[in-house]
Amino acid sequence: MSQEITGLSERMDFYAHLAFLPGKRVNLCGIYLNQAYRISGSNTESPVIVLPLEGAAEFELDGQSFLSAPGVPFVLEPNAEYCAHVSAETHLFIVQMGSPGARKPQAFPRSGDPNIARLLESFVIQMAFLKGHEHALERVQWFERALVQHCGDGSVTSLPEVHVRDERRICQAVKLINERLEHGVDLEMVASESGLSIRNLYYLMKKYTGMSPYNYCLSRRLIKARESLIRNYEEDPQIANHALRWGFNHLGRFSSYYREHFGEYPSETLECLESLTKFSENVGAVEGARSRQGVRHGSAIPRSVEISP
Template identity: 30%
Template sequence: MRTLNTNQELEAYLRLNNAGYAEWLAAIAQLLACPLAECRLPRPQAVVGSLSVLTVDAGIVCVLDVAQDMELHGCLVSQTLLVNAIQGHSEITLQAGSRLSTFPLAMVPAGQTFTLRAVEGSRLVLVYPVNEAVPAWPQPGLEVALAGHIHRFLMRSNYFQDHLDASNETQALFDRLERQLVSGQVDLPEELPVLDRRLVRVIEKIRGEREWEFDLQDLAHHCGASERNLYYLMKRETGMTPYRFYQRCRLVRVRRRLVDCQCDVPHISWYAADEGFSHLGRFAALYREHFGELPSETVQWRRRLQEQPVVETARRAMI
């Protein structure tokens, strides 16, 4: 059975791709608002991983893709941190020596210094900060319930309408997690419906065929539905029309190129034109509508990160 998830969690909010040691360390320190004592890697000069972040007033939801075995030491959080492993193996060790499994979920109490270990190929979700305290004796299954809310959010993240929709859903996630911790009761969220197989074919075509230009008739023929049925089916099950999803996928591809850009002057107009956006002003407005920032701000985020003192310190340490 196919579910709504397609294993591309928060791809619309990619911040670092193929990140090196120094900027990886700086990004996590910045996101958790804490200095990191050390990051141990078997291959310090190689790619460490990729990182996506969605930020709202309540905090951040961050997805880490780990490209090699990693140990983060000396992390100190001022409020509760939730760490959920959705792929691979990882664990957290608190300063007192307690070990927490990140599957289904680890709850790191406020004021705790901890070490995070993750093997190559792991994918982790960090939710921080959560304002409620971790119960000393949580109800059996509470971690499963908290992880369930996070998974439901990630499944929906592929079909956010725009940045406003993404922000509202993220704020709602924080509210649900805090209510769950306050009550201490196990409240499993409802599962999202299985995605219709015709929609699976549509989504795979739009995502996988970069050169394909939108044609609703061709899309309907490809999935074996009428144009009218396809339109309403996709709108009902994902909240998006076929064209809106097609447009968002093109914007996400531009964002990935901007994140990867290491040139002095990013060729925003070139990247936009490659994805079929001929009017730069209209493209910039759409980009901001979907991601909450201008294309230039996406590039600047990584550049500002690279200018932080911790990055230079990490570089010297590697040398």
């Protein structure tokens, strides 16, 4: 795969965020791209479904163009040669079906399957309210079954009867919590500004998300601490510093919460980052020599990079 930056965003503090979660029959990936990119390459032996949650991606295959946007998924067929133009500030949810050598599922429409879009969007929304690693695995298994069922006979597993986006006040409360995490969250004030009593906030959060407001705040602070550790571990590898920044004063308790939520200890996250750094030797600028230090910290932006398997 190769990628080329085609447009710069005003935000220069990072280039991309990536999250990956493997399942038994599907692999899930979330990518947030800060810049506009042109990406080209060849797909694996498994079909891939791409759904933009924000922004857009235009695919070019076999002399045809397909525009994928929120609500309009695109299916990349096995072994397909592709080129994609991705707009800046784009959030992609990507699903790799099956594995090489596995029985091929029923073919999807190449673009715009509304049932697939509903299924993927519902799953992504639910993933924001995970109680921990085990709960994440349960939701992935549900998603796998639903997607494989759709591949087999075209039917769609029933989605949850109550959906958080149907309750405007809870959506507002979640938005306020997310905005105030770094400076502390006053749940009574959040409830008031969302048009709720504190009692109704707890009741409706539990009904629509399966989590109490306190547990949601805890999960978001853990995610922020993990993001801080991943983005800044080279400058500051001390786990305690990242925990303290997000309100965890007891390192042992933080490690326990972290293990329950992510399925690994913070020290294991650091070990994984060190391994990824070694793999980065396979990533290099195509046009001219750039220092690795410059690429990492943004003092020089490679216009085009290639990633070797």
